[in-house]
Structure formats: C-alpha cells, structure tokens
Amino acid sequence: MAVLKQGLVVPLLFAILIGCDGNENKLTAELLYWSSNNPYEIEFADSVVSLWNRLNPEEPIVYQPVPEGRSSEEVILAAVVGRTTPDFYSNIWQGDVEFFAQSGVLVALDTLNGFMDFLYDRCDSSVVEEIRSSDGHIYQIPWKINPIMMIYNVNIFRENGYPHPPVTYKDYLEAAEKISIDRDGDGYFDRWIGYRRIMATWWQRFFDFYPLYLGASGGAKLVDRNKVLFDNKYAVQVFRFLKTLYDKKYFTRESLSARQDAFLNSDIATRFTGPWEIVHAEKFKPEGFDYGFSPLPVPDDSIEAVYTYGDPKNIVIFNTCKQPEKAWRFLRFMMNVENDFLFLKMTTQLPRRKNLFKSPLFRQYFEQHPKMLPFARQALYVRGTDTCARLKEVFDIISQEYEACVIYGTKSPEQAIHDAAAAAQVILN
C-alpha cells in the first residue's frame, strides 16, 4: 500500500512542480518572446520570428502574445513573481522599467556585446540619457513611439473661419469660443472644442497635462534623480489653459465614453491622441468627414519646437533568460531598418529611430500615407517618461491637483502646482 501511495504521490508532485513552471521552453534551446497582444503586432512578431528561424535554425525563437490580463504590466508582474517570465518582452511601458530594474529582474543591456554602439546608432544621445536607469545602467531598448498630437475636425474649423488648426493657447481658446455651441437650444453646450475623461487616474495625464507640459517647456523633465522639477511657470500655464477650457465649458465634464465616438460624431472638434486614431477613423468615419493632425497647442510666447509625449514602449530582457547574448542577436535583427519598416507598415506605429526620413523606405511610406506624416515629423520632438520608480504616484498626485484646479476650480493653478510638487517631493524623499 505504501509503495502504491509513493507511486502515486511522487509523479503527482513532479507533475505539479513541472506544471508550475510555465516556461516549458526552458528545457529546450528556444528563447521565448512575448509580444504585445495587439493583433497587428502579433502579425509582425509572427513574420519576424518566422524569418529569423528560417535564417537561424540553430538559434530558434518562439513567440506568444503577452497573456491576457487587466493590464500587461500586471501580467508581467505576476510572471516575475511566478518566475514564468519570457526571455524577453517587447511593449513594456518606459515608465515601468525603473520599477522592474530596481527590483533586479532585468538584464543590464549595456553589458551586452555591441549594445551601446547599436543604441547610439539608433537613437539620439538625449534618448539614451532618458532611458538610463538611476544606477547608470540601461535596461531597455527604445523600440516604438506613438506621439500624442491633436486630431481636429477640418470641416468644423473651416466652417468657423479657421483654415488651419490652432497653434497657441490663445488660438485654441478663440476657436473654442466659436466652436463650443448649444445645438438643441436647451441652454447647455452639446458641441465642445474638446474632451478629456474626468478621472483623477495617473495615466489620464499622458493625454492632457503631460504632453502639454512638454510642449510648453520644450521637453523639460518632471522629476530628476528624485527631485521634483515641475513647480515652474510651464506647469502653471498648462493648468491655467486647461482650467479656462473647463471654466468656460469648452470641455465638458460629462463622461462621453459609452456613446458613439464623440469626435467622429462631430460632438467634439479636437482630441489629444496618437496615430492609432487613424485606423479607427478610417474605419468608422461618416461620409464627408475630414480630419487632420497637428501639434498640441502651446503658450502664446512659445518659440521652441513643440515637444510632446511619445508614449514609448520598449524591449527588456528578463534575468530568467539563460542566453541574453542570443536574445540580443535576435533583437538586433528585429530592429534592423527593414524590420522597423515592416513594423511601421504592419502596425501603423513608429519605430523609435533617429533617421526615419533618411531612409528611402520610410520616406516613400510617408508619401503614400500622408496622415502618418505629422506623426513622423513629431517623432523628432518627443519625450518619454522620467526615470523614477514611483512615477505613477507622482502622476496620481498631479492628477489630484489637476482635478481640484482644472476641473473643479477649487485651487489656483499656482497653488495646485505648488501643492502637487510639494506632495510629490515628500514621496520621493
């Protein structure tokens, strides 16, 4: 009987232990790559991995989309805890990397053969500094960006006497006064210049305060080496501009998220968004609807190039990877100019490389896809996020003050920015 029990229990325990390790590829020479679960990116990963495996059968790569979860970040976190991380992952949000780097779960890529040469060849030195971790190492490869710009309804602006989109806060507010109207005569506006969802959640600020702050300040940092830097006139200008939009009801406080697309339905004339909007607009726009993209408005005295938030997603190698050099060889291949071009073509997202317009491949693409051209131009002037493991908390604090000042007007812009900076400094100390 005891033998029988042992005979059952031992294989069962073994099966459970093996089953707990989701990386069955660890037993083989294959490396596991997790891509984004966006269908276009899955298609790209499939193409590039297939090509690599054909050319390098001795160094096979397997890929799978990041498993479904509430957010890919939570999935990655769960994988790190369960030691079931892939060997490498594309599509990690730049703001998350420092958290994972400080926790010691990423490979320092600058220790890999030829990495820094590759990086300086691909990106400007400002990008290299932007992604450098607080310990001096680099844990991520800049891969792609989706610059936040302003989509505008060409017809609405033209009907109101504006052949071009607004450039400055003054232009935008002037246009807002004409465009925001009460169409059904009930005494309340039902067409607005723009809309932002009222949520004091950290990531919402990547579509209003943060890109506007970068635009106003010429790409200044919010925090640097745990020191808060945003208690300045640029942040105040942004809060004042947005506050005016809500005070004058040019932006609605109502949630428009569960009804027909407010932009395509001409209920709003502008939206701060990324190039993903093109695919959506082309698919669902009504007959005769025309739209364009332009940089976000800047303060009236602004003379610098208009920076914006690039929403960068990068690539990391996890320290569970037994062959980081092999992973790196594949990643170099995945980010060569031909594959970057393939990526752009298949996903309508921009690779984060400095020489987009130098390559005839890319030039030709932008000529054929003029809606993408503003994003390609804007790509020269984008910033990611600052290196800070507690960045979400900083953005949540800004969101709290944003809500108090911009949405509900209970604080002046100066006071709100000052309070946000002071509170953020406390958590960074």
Added chain:
Amino acid sequence: MKKGKLTPYLMVSPYLLHFSVFVAFPVIFSLVLVFHRWNIIAPMQWVGLQNFNHLINDRLFFRSLINTFIFLLIHIPLQIIVALALAEFLNQQIRLRAFFRAAYFLPVIISGVVVTIVWQQLYGFDSGLFNRLLTTVGLPKIGWLIDKRLAMSSIALMATWKNVGLYVVLFLVGLQSVPLHYYEAADMDGATHWQKFRYITIPSINPTIFMVVVLSTIGGFSLFIEPYIMTGGGPLNSTLSAVLYIYKQAFTYYHMGYAATLGFCFAAVIMLVIFIQKKFIEKD
C-alpha cells in the same frame, strides 16, 4: 495511528486545507507584511512600525473612512425605508404580486459592473436620462456624479436600487411572521393603518431590521465597484472608499506592506462598528 482515529482528521482535512490556504495563510502573511515594505517582486524590507506612522499622517485614508461612513449613513436608512415600503406593498393582496416580487429582486442578480455602467449613463450630465427628464419639465440639470456634494449620494442611491430586492425578501418574511390576530385586535380597538404599522409591525420585525442593518453595514464597508467604475474616487476624492484606497495602495503602487496595514486598521474599524451594533441587538 489507528484507522478509526484517523477518520475524523481525514473528514475535516478538506475544510482545514481550504481554511489554511485561503484564510489563515493570507491573514498571517498580511500580519507579517504590516511590518515590512514589499513591492511583490523585490525582497521584503523590515520597516518596524513605519507603516503605522505613515497611516497616522495619511489624511487620504481618513478621508476614505469618512466617505465610507457617509455612504453607510445615506445607504442604510434609505435601504430600510425603501425595502420596508416595498415589502409592505408586496405583502398586500395586489394583482401581479409574483411579478413585482421577481422584478424587484432582478437587480440583485445582475452583475454589479453592468449595473454601475448603466447607471453611469443614466447619471450623465448632458445626455443622461435623469437630467433629460429634469430639463423636460423645466428644472436645471444636476451634476449627479460630478458635484462633490452629490456624488456619494448618487452612488448610495444606485446601490440601494441594486440591493433593495434582497432586503424586500427579508422584510416580507418578517411581515408574514407577524401574527394576524394582533392586527385583528387593533382593528377592534379602532387603530389606524399607521398606528398598526408603528405599534405592531415595526416592533414585530425589529430582528429583521437589525439583520438588514448588519448586512447593509458589511456590504457598505466593501464599497468598491461603484466608485471604481463610476468616479474613480472623485470628484475631489468625495467617493474614495476605504477599500478603493487600499486597492490603489496595493495594486497601483505595489505598497503591499502599507496596504496590509490599512487593511488591518479598516478591519478593526469594521469590528468596532459590528460590536456596537451587536450590543444594540442584544439590548433589544
């Protein structure tokens, strides 16, 4: 060990296993976390009583506690009044009684997320049904979810609609257990309908009322889905419930140690409230 002695242990082992894994271990682990800083993936760091020190100075947590109590203060009386009124109505010999009983119970079994999303649309400032009705009769629009003075009341109203069916059933059971001869005697003495309700019905269903209070309190303390979906805790933190705040600390910022500390503190508050309620019940 003899087979006969082993049997009871085998019988309780499934429960013991479940209890150990899903109750005892999380509680003990949380207790350990209270004295540590831990972001899930990095090793834990011993911080002693630092989390408690942080808690004492955390105004937002106390704000979230006050918000939760405001929700309870609105939700519980409203729930009792509406549920009792409906139960009294459904206890009469009316047509389609079975249909109404089922209809009032229906929201209880609908997903909380679905109900919340639908009510978010009903509460919409410009295009919501409620404000459309108000403007139709010439009244001004109300900022149901965007006015900080009203947002928690709006959530409490929705929660009442969602849960009232359950309490209607409980009250119906209570009402039907009141002996009919009490009412017959009152009729003979010439009591009005209100007097019968006040002096016979209410005292007779007191145990049910207290049960509803306790159940509503426990349910109210776990307020999460509604503010999470409808308002994100806003406007100006006026709907930030204690559970939502603890969730944010744990799963947005990964401050597991601090979230555990908040959790224990909140559990102590709940126990205190339930203890006070229990004293009232025993006194009654």
